[in-house]
Amino acid sequence: MPEIIYDEFVPGLTCDSSDESCVRKDPAAEPVDAGFPAVTLADLASFRPATPQLTGEPAGFGVVHMPTNFVATASAQDIPGVLLGYPVTVRFTPVAYVFSYGDGQSLRAASSGVAWAASGSPQFTPTDTSHAYQERGVYLSSVATEYSAAVNFGAGWRAVDGVVTARTGDYPVQVVEARTALVERTCAEDPRGPGC
Known part of the structure; x- marks a missing residue:
């Protein structure tokens, strides 16, 4: 000592x-854990962070060769319970996000992403978590959020080695091709016009 x-x-x-x-x-x-047992990730099997959420922009759609923006939603969580016979609070804190875009490409990011409106950016602006699909089709995207873990038996927080991963369900993205043409009237003027 x-x-x-x-x-x-x-x-x-x-x-x-x-x-x-x-x-x-x-x-x-x-030491904040004086008198308490060492804790590993295996010991935390009964403590699980909430499943993160995934959204895309435009919602559920993408355009070939243009950025589709992805935003994950995950937050720090304190979960009370009993661990190894002691009352405890387990804290999970998101530290990384692995975006799988459904076309064989993935990205590990420190950021969960940000919506275009929240960043003041116009649609189809590249972001740290956006992805440009190369072909049209329907792709099943997802994100795996990596959480650090810490435990508190009442004497202070102690980090647990490793990370806990929570994965979203599949988020389908329909990717289309953008085609332009000269038309006589806008879609607002003629909702049944070509391309409307």
């Missing part, structure tokens, strides 16, 4: 020797 050694008398301390050399434990060095 780390100790602070005082070579001179410090008022208010009880000295153990006649030369008044005093010893006091450093409170900052006290």
Whole structure:
């Protein structure tokens, strides 16, 4: 146990020797898990973070060769319970996101992504989590959120080595081709016109 050694008398301390050399434990060095068992990820099997959510922009659609924006929703969670016979709170904190786009491509990102409107960007602006599909079709995308874990038996937080992964269900994206043509009237003027 780390100790602070005082070579001179410090008022208010009880000295153990006649030369008044005093010893006091450093409170900052006290382990927060004193008396509690070591915890591994396997021990946390009954504690699971909530399933993250995945959305895309445009909602459920994409355009060939143009960015489809993906945004995951996940947050830190404190889950109370009993672990190894002790009352405990387990905290899961998102630390990374692995986006699988359904076309064989994936991306590991530190950010969960941000909606175009929230960032003040126009549609089809590339983002840190967007993806451009190369062919039309329906793709099943998903995201796996990696959470760090920490436990608190009532004496402070202690990190648990490794990460816990929670995965979304499939989010289908229909990717279409964009084609342009000269038309006589806009879709607002003629909703049944070509391309409307």
